[in-house]
Amino acid sequence: MPSAIWTGSISFGLVQVPVRLVSATKSRDVSFNQLEEGTGARIRYKKVSDQTGEEVPPDKIKRGYEISKGRYVMIEPDELDVLRPKGSHAIEIEEFIDLDEIDPLYFEQPYYLVPDAKGVKPYKLLVEAMNELNKVAIGRIIVRSKERLVAIRTVDDMLCIETMRYADEVLPREGLVPSDGDVELTDREVAMARQLVESLASEEFLPEKYHDEYREQVLDLIERKAAGESIVAEPMVEAPAKVLDLVAALEASLEKAQHAKERHPSVAAASSAKKPAAKATAKKVPAKKIVTKAPAKKRSA
Numbered sequence: 001m002p003s004a005i006w007t008g009s010i011s012f013g014l015v016q017v018p019v020r021l022v023s024a025t026k027s028r029d030v031s032f033n034q035l036e037e038g039t040g041a042r043i044r045y046k047k048v049s050d051q052t053g054e055e056v057p058p059d060k061i062k063r064g065y066e067i068s069k070g071r072y073v074m075i076e077p078d079e080l081d082v083l084r085p086k087g088s089h090a091i092e093i094e095e096f097i098d099l100d101e102i103d104p105l106y107f108e109q110p111y112y113l114v115p116d117a118k119g120v121k122p123y124k125l126l127v128e129a130m131n132e133l134n135k136v137a138i139g140r141i142i143v144r145s146k147e148r149l150v151a152i153r154t155v156d157d158m159l160c161i162e163t164m165r166y167a168d169e170v171l172p173r174e175g176l177v178p179s180d181g182d183v184e185l186t187d188r189e190v191a192m193a194r195q196l197v198e199s200l201a202s203e204e205f206l207p208e209k210y211h212d213e214y215r216e217q218v219l220d221l222i223e224r225k226a227a228g229e230s231i232v233a234e235p236m237v238e239a240p241a242k243v244l245d246l247v248a249a250l251e252a253s254l255e256k257a258q259h260a261k262e263r264h265p266s267v268a269a270a271s272s273a274k275k276p277a278a279k280a281t282a283k284k285v286p287a288k289k290i291v292t293k294a295p296a297k298k299r300s301a
């Protein structure tokens with residue numbers, strides 16, 4: 001089990017639910033270090049003064065907020081300490097709302113809330129009530145001296161907490177897309193678009209179907225080079241884009257989707273029938289899957 005980031009309790013009314021906050025996700029991105037050509041030595045970064053060009057020791061570095069070009073307001077650490085919220089070990093639930101009322105744009109980072117051994121019963125009770133009512137709890141949490149707005153929702157039989165963005169952190173959408181009056185859609189175009197969406201629709205999202213193919217190819221490249229294989233990258237040639245009008249593109253897409261269904265008529269039924277097996281298999285797949293094909297060949301194909 002991942003280590004706890006925060007320990008405390010959920011407080012709603014007079015009920016206290018002891019919980020621990022643990023990570024719900026893990027980045028699988030492949031990271032590289034910068035090395036000097038020829039020697040292979042690591043490249044390090046130093047904090048250097050713009051004025052003298054010399055390295056500045058940590059005790060000489062202060063914080064400043066730029067109010068205009070080249071003008072800064074210096075802030076002392078003790079001035080920030082006075083403003084920081086005092087540490088709290090309780091998530092105060094302020095309200096319950098329907099999950100459908102929250103735009104996913106406001107969700108930021110997910111975590112799991114794990115019950116303490118002494119709080120399993122009230123934890124299960126809260127999960128049961130929120131599941132039946134399809135409600136999400138809105139509250140605040142203080143982690144690492146910073147107060148965060150959070151949404152607590154149920155995921156299967158446990159609680160998941162999502163840190164949220166504040167309203168002024170979400171950029172307005174007005175003016176980004178032309179209004180309906182500027183674009184005229186025909187009934188035929190709308191009907192074909194709806195038919196295309198329906199032909200590509202699935203009953204359930206199965207995340208196990210999707211893989212980070214680029215990451216798998218990078219890991220395969222690293223393994224082959226580590227084994228001494230010489231890699232020659234083939235030039236990537238992009239096919240010229242075909243110019244199609246909207247109706248022609250919709251017709252071609254529908255025809256392609258129909259052919260796919262005729263070749264595999266039972267794909268949807270098979271996927272729904274094998275859901276439990278697919279999930280069980282997904283847990284056994286190694287995190288770093290190695291692709292046997294070379295990236296260049298895959299692109300050219």
